[in-house]
Amino acid sequence: MLAKRKNKTVNRVFTYLLIAVIGLALLYPIIWMFFASFKTNEEIYGSTRLLPAGFSFHNFVDGWKGNGVYTYARYFFNTFKLVIPVTLLTLVSSTLAAYAFERFRFRGKNILFAVMIALLMLPNSVLMIPRYSMYSGWGWINTYLPFYVPAALASNSFFIYMLVQFLHGIPGELDESACIDGCGSFRILVQILLPLMKPALFSAGLFQFMWTYNDYLNQLIFINSGEKYTVSLALRMSLDAEAIVNWGKVMAISFIAVLPLMILFFAAQKYFVEGIATSGLKG
Amino acid sequence: MKTNGKKTGSGRIAYRKRDRVAYLYLLPWLIGLVMLQFFPFFSSLYYSFTDYKVTGGMNWIGLDNYIRLFTKDADFHNSLKVTVLYTLYTVPLKLTMALAIAMFLNRDIKGINLIRTLYYIPSLFGGSVAIAVLWKLMFLDNGVINAMLTALHLPNIQFWGDHRYALKTICSLEIWQFGSSMVMFLAALKNVPKELYEAADIDGSGKIAKFIHVTLPQISPIIFFTLIMQTIQALQNFTSAFVITNGGPLKSTYVLGMMLYKEGFAYFNMGYASSISWVIFAMIVVVTLLLFRSSSAWVFYEDEEK
Numbered sequence: 001m002l003a004k005r006k007n008k009t010v011n012r013v014f015t016y017l018l019i020a021v022i023g024l025a026l027l028y029p030i031i032w033m034f035f036a037s038f039k040t041n042e043e044i045y046g047s048t049r050l051l052p053a054g055f056s057f058h059n060f061v062d063g064w065k066g067n068g069v070y071t072y073a074r075y076f077f078n079t080f081k082l083v084i085p086v087t088l089l090t091l092v093s094s095t096l097a098a099y100a101f102e103r104f105r106f107r108g109k110n111i112l113f114a115v116m117i118a119l120l121m122l123p124n125s126v127l128m129i130p131r132y133s134m135y136s137g138w139g140w141i142n143t144y145l146p147f148y149v150p151a152a153l154a155s156n157s158f159f160i161y162m163l164v165q166f167l168h169g170i171p172g173e174l175d176e177s178a179c180i181d182g183c184g185s186f187r188i189l190v191q192i193l194l195p196l197m198k199p200a201l202f203s204a205g206l207f208q209f210m211w212t213y214n215d216y217l218n219q220l221i222f223i224n225s226g227e228k229y230t231v232s233l234a235l236r237m238s239l240d241a242e243a244i245v246n247w248g249k250v251m252a253i254s255f256i257a258v259l260p261l262m263i264l265f266f267a268a269q270k271y272f273v274e275g276i277a278t279s280g281l282k283g
Numbered sequence: 284m285k286t287n288g289k290k291t292g293s294g295r296i297a298y299r300k301r302d303r304v305a306y307l308y309l310l311p312w313l314i315g316l317v318m319l320q321f322f323p324f325f326s327s328l329y330y331s332f333t334d335y336k337v338t339g340g341m342n343w344i345g346l347d348n349y350i351r352l353f354t355k356d357a358d359f360h361n362s363l364k365v366t367v368l369y370t371l372y373t374v375p376l377k378l379t380m381a382l383a384i385a386m387f388l389n390r391d392i393k394g395i396n397l398i399r400t401l402y403y404i405p406s407l408f409g410g411s412v413a414i415a416v417l418w419k420l421m422f423l424d425n426g427v428i429n430a431m432l433t434a435l436h437l438p439n440i441q442f443w444g445d446h447r448y449a450l451k452t453i454c455s456l457e458i459w460q461f462g463s464s465m466v467m468f469l470a471a472l473k474n475v476p477k478e479l480y481e482a483a484d485i486d487g488s489g490k491i492a493k494f495i496h497v498t499l500p501q502i503s504p505i506i507f508f509t510l511i512m513q514t515i516q517a518l519q520n521f522t523s524a525f526v527i528t529n530g531g532p533l534k535s536t537y538v539l540g541m542m543l544y545k546e547g548f549a550y551f552n553m554g555y556a557s558s559i560s561w562v563i564f565a566m567i568v569v570v571t572l573l574l575f576r577s578s579s580a581w582v583f584y585e586d587e588e589k
Contacts, residue, residue, distance in 0.1 A: 015392065022384065023401050026459070030404065032427060033417050045425040048434050097312040104305035112309070119320060121511070123519050123567055125540065125560045129330060129547050130323035153315025160312070185304050214411040216522045217540075221548055232412040236526055239416065247420050254413035261407045269400050273466055 030258075037252035044247050059252040066234060067241055070226055072253060075234040082144050082219075082230060083212045086151040090208045091201055093154035098163035099189050103175065119157040124217075132221060146222040147212070159204045166200035167193070202271045210261060231257045327557045335554035348558035358534065358542060359559070365450060366539040366566075370517040372454040378509060381464035386498070388465075389472040399466060406462035410522035418456045419443070419527045443528055446535035453523045453536055464509050471502040500583040507582045511574055515567050539563050 036044055037059055038052035064072045100106075101113055135146045154160055174196075175188045183191070194201075216232045223233060235257060238250055265272060306313075331348055335341040352359045388398060408414040421427050422442035429439040442452040475498060483493045499506075521540035524530060530537035530545075539559060547556030 015390075019388070019392075019398055023398065026402060026405055026462075029414075029417060029421060029459070032421070036420070044420070044427070045423075046430050046433075048427060048430045093311045093315075096308040100305040100308035100312075104302045104308075106302050106305040109305075115316070116312075121515060121567060121571055122320070122324070123515060123560075123564055125519050125543055126327050126564045127320065127323040128543075129553050129557050129560065130326035131319065132547075133326070133553070134323065150315065150319055152311060153319060154312040155315045155319050210407060211409065214409040216410060216412050216526070217544070220544075235412045235416060239419075239526075250416060251420070254416050257413040258408055258411065262404070265404070265407055266400075269403075273396075273399060273403065 033251055033255055033258075037248060037255050039248045039251075041244075041247055059246075059248040060256070062246075063238075063249040063253040064256075067226070067237070070229070070234075072231070072234065072256070074227070075229055075231045078228060079213065079230040079232075082147055083209055085144075086147050086212045087205050087209045089148060089151035090154070090156065090159055091205050093152055094156075094159035094163055094204065095189075095194075095197070095201070097154045097160045098167055099193070101160070102164050102167040103172065103185075116157050116160055120161065128217075128221065135222065141222060142224050142228055144223075144228075147218070151208075156208075159208065162204055163197070163200055166197060170196050199271060199274065202268065203274060206264065206268055206271055209264070213261060327560060330554050330557035331561050332558075333554045335557070337551040337553060341554070344554075348555050351555075352558060352562065358537065361534050362537050362539045362542045363562075365535065365537055366518060366520075366563075368450060369454060369457075369520055369538055370514060372451065373457040373517050374510065374513045376454075377458045377461045377513065378464055378506070380458065381461040381509075382468050382506070384461070385465045385468035385472055386494075389469060399469065403462035403466055406460045409460070410520075412522065412526055414456070415523050415526035418452075418523070422452050444532055446531075446533040449528050449532060449536050453527060456523050457517070457520070464513070467505055467509060468502060471505040472498070475501040503582045504584060507574065507578055511571055514570050514574075518563055518566055518570075 032050060035050055035052055038055050038057075039059075043049070043053060066072050066075065097116075101109070101116070131146070132141075135141055138145075140146050140149075150156075170193065174192055178188050178192050214232075216236070219230050219233055220236075223229065229237070231253075235250070235253060238253065239245060330341075332343060332345055333341045334344050334347075384402070388395065388402075392398070423429070424439070424441055424444065426442075428442070432439055440448055442448050479497045479501070480493060483497050488496065519540050520538050521544060524536045524538045524541050525544070528536045530541050539562070543556050543559045543563070546552045546559060
């Protein structure tokens with residue numbers, strides 16, 4: 001009896017130990033990145049030391065200054081100016097489309113729904129070049145319209161699919177009982193369904209925020225002047241800017257760049273984890 | 284798909300009338316479908332049969348681009364190989380790790396939410412430039428990873444300089460982000476009915492038998508879905524190869540996504556680049572079809588039972 005319990009305790013200790021070791025290995029790069037922000041190149045090169053010699057915010061202050069023309073205040077401002085409207089527009093347009101697919105019967109619905117699902121597998125790379133030609137013909141290059149407009153037109157099926165799944169779980173009787181009192185379909189959406197959809201909308205919004213924030217290829221293609229640069233573009237440029245890269249500075253900015261995602265994640269982790277678990281998605 | 288509302292008598296007319304408004308809700312998506320999906324889709328197919336350049340005109344050249352890709356362009360052969368390798372290295376490893384750790388965590392432990400959260404963190408950063416830069420620094424010749432190897436009395440490796448290691452090192456960045464797949468698997472594992480395991484216990488099945496006959500079939504739909512999405516993503520990889528190695532050394536990390544970018548947006552050979560994009564697309568279609576074909580053999584859906 002006692003031996004068995006002892007065995008169980010040993011087992012448990014071993015489990016937690018393994019969990020801690022894996023967790024530390026996974027998070028070590030991020031932890032290392034944070035401390036590298038305080039180091040000089042000499043401290044970084046050839047050293048296994050984690051902690052810096054001193055905690056001076058020198059690298060952060062220098063890094064933030066950017067290339068001398070624009071500071072990172074500008075790049076962060078641009079990034080949010082791009083990411084936040086994209087996120088909100090995606091939510092509005094995807095909600096409308098999901099509502100149509102889930103709550104109405106109309107001609108061609110099955111085909112359109114199948115098309116919407118098939119688009120999940122259509123790679124961005126196929127559309128990139130014609131979209132570029134189109135946008136450049138309309139004078140959209142070096143503006144944020146190539147990001148805003150697709151968001152406003154629900155171009156990412158993933159979010160429609162996610163919201164359809166969620167709406168499917170809300171009983172239709174709710175809408176009908178509201179309708180007896182004679183309210184229109186738009187009021188049903190806004191007053192009855194939207195409040196219930198909050199968790200799903202939150203998850204969808206977080207993922208769109210994260211993906212747009214991390215996206216690099218589209219920003220590289222559609223934005224080409226320094227004043228419009230986002231953090232991703234500026235960071236990539238900073239590697240080429242100087243003959244000798246000041247890694248501490250680059251790490252400081254990189255750390256600041258990933259910080260908003262981490263803060264958002266910890267503030268809303270429930271929605272992240274539930275969003276992935278319920279909808280199933282790419283990394 | 285679900286429908287709602289009873290359709291009898293005058294209710295039917297009311298219902299129909301009400302349904303017409305659906306097109307209004309669908310309008311933004313429909314406009315986007317035509318303007319931002321169908322039109323570019325067929326344009327890019329058309330471009331791929333032309334010599335379209337930003338600087339010049341556009342002439343129909345039939346299959347020339349494809350013939351050049353497959354018979355003459357050594358870069359393309361290399362990129363095809365590199366992309367397939369990247370996919371083969373990352374997807375199975377990432378999913379196996381996600382599944383193994385999900386299985387390990389799928390037990391009665393305190394603080395599981397915190398653990399799940401912490402393991403998910405690497406996935407937050409996806410293809411972000413900041414993390415690609417971090418990887419570049421850590422795996423430098425005199426970076427922290429080599430310093431650790433030295434401390435362990437192991438030989439140092441030129442992770443970025445040696446064409447035998449560069450691609451694998453880039454893959455490590457992708458595999459590090461297994462957390463999102465893990466969270467999905469964990470959710471699927473939680474949904475496996477306990478009775479199935481109890482029944483297996485009565486049959487005297489061992490752990491491995493239980494895994495093969497109970498766990499795997501039950502979570503196979505999720506594995507299937509993740510496999511497809513991860514493969515599609517891997518075939519299009521761009522950022523890490525571009526930011527860290529710029530395709531080098533010796534083009535050992537010159538993935539198709541990068542070749543497409545270079546041809547299209549550095550050399551402005553839009554027609555040629557379009558044909559590359561269609562090869563990527565064809566690969567995705569083939570892999571997806573193969574997976575779907577094979578799915579009847581190994582993906583188990585609840586409904587089939589009945």
